[in-house]
Amino acid sequence: MQETRQAARQRRSRRRLLVGTAAGLVVTGLLACLVMTMQPDGTENAGPAAATAVVNSQETVPPTPPTPSASPSAASATPSAGAATPSAGAKTPKAASIPSATPSSASPRTAPATSSLVGRIRPNATYRGDATVYAAEVGDGACSFGPSDDMMIAAMNETDYETSSACGAYVLVRTANGASVTVKITNVCPLPCAPGQLDLSEQAFAKLVPISTGRIPITWSLLSPDAVGTISIRYKDGSSQWWCGIQALGHRNPLARLEVRSGSGWRQLARTGYNYFLSENGSGCGGAIRITDIYGERLTIDAVAVRPDVVQSTGVQFARH
Structure with missing residues (x-):
């Protein structure tokens, strides 16, 4: 009888141990699940956060200022209604480039010299x-x-x-x-x-x-004086169809360029310190000549024969300013 009671107590102790162990395992399992559940969440959150930061940093770069619209530029480039001539910065002025076949009798102009043609000596400067x-x-x-x-x-x-x-x-x-x-x-x-x-x-x-x-x-x-006559052309002594030096004489305004017709276009000649424009390969010698003053006015002179050291009148003159 005593052995039976002792065996019963042992069985109850084993059951309590098993229950406690099972409960401990359940708690341990719950804790493990909780830890595992929290760990993936933390990892997943770190990725999107970093990606979001990169995207946001790109999006928040200050945008490039917009290019001004064409309208204001066009307005500023267009001469005002009262302007009689192009601005001084124009490289190829058209309004002032009016060829004249005879000496001008018009009243003095007020057109400014073009900045691309004027040298050290400028109009309206003291x-x-x-x-x-x-x-x-x-x-x-x-x-x-x-x-x-x-x-x-x-x-x-x-x-x-x-x-x-x-x-x-x-x-x-x-x-x-x-x-x-x-x-x-x-x-x-x-x-x-x-x-x-x-x-x-x-x-x-x-x-x-x-x-x-x-x-x-x-x-x-x-x-820019009044009575100066007309312009003449002179070829330097030694000039020929293979080499020539060309000089303009009697121009009212300082001369900026001298060009000769070459093929279908115009060729600008280099100016020397002794005031001749040289065509060293003969290009344009004896052909049409175009001269331009510092105000941008161009005068085209028909073919001038190569006659060395002879002054040949053209009958044209730059306008007075």
Whole structure:
């Protein structure tokens, strides 16, 4: 009997142990499931978050400012109703490029010189420097114009001479006491002549002060004179159909370009320091010539025969400004 009760107690102890163990396993299983459930969630959240951050960083880059619409640009490029000529920045002005077969009798224009054609000497600008004096003799000089009947001439300092770009320009020279004289640039004054300096012929200098003064401060500005006749063309001595140098004489305004017809187009010739435009391979020699002043006006001259060192009149002239 006692053994039976002891065996019963052992069986109850085993059942409690099994129940406790089973309960422990259940709790352990629940905890494991909970841990496993939380771990995948954390991993899955990290991926989308990183991807979202990359996408958002791209989307939040400041956008490129929009290109201005064509309308304002077109409006700013269009001359106002009161504008008589193109802006100074136009490279191929059309309104000012009006060929003329005869000397112009129109009233002075107010068209600005084009920035692509003008050199150091600009219209509507005043330059300061000194005037000195030299014996011009017959009036010939670096511009290769030859002897001059009008001795109201001057030599331009080498800087403003600018590879003969100043040749033929008319400038009004003034002194502080109010005296003035208009001279034509026919020569160059080498260093030490400074920028702004003019070396006047004795005849021109005497219009301002006595020649004995020697040197005086001056101001000067570009002119577009009235009575200057018409333009002539001269081929350099030695010119032929295989090589030629071409010079324009008597132009009212400074000359910016000289071109010759070559094939179906125009070829611009290089300018020399002695004021001839050279066609070293003969292209265009004896053909049509086109000249352009600093205001952009173009004059086309029919074929001019190659006659070396002969002045040939064209009957045309640039407009007055």
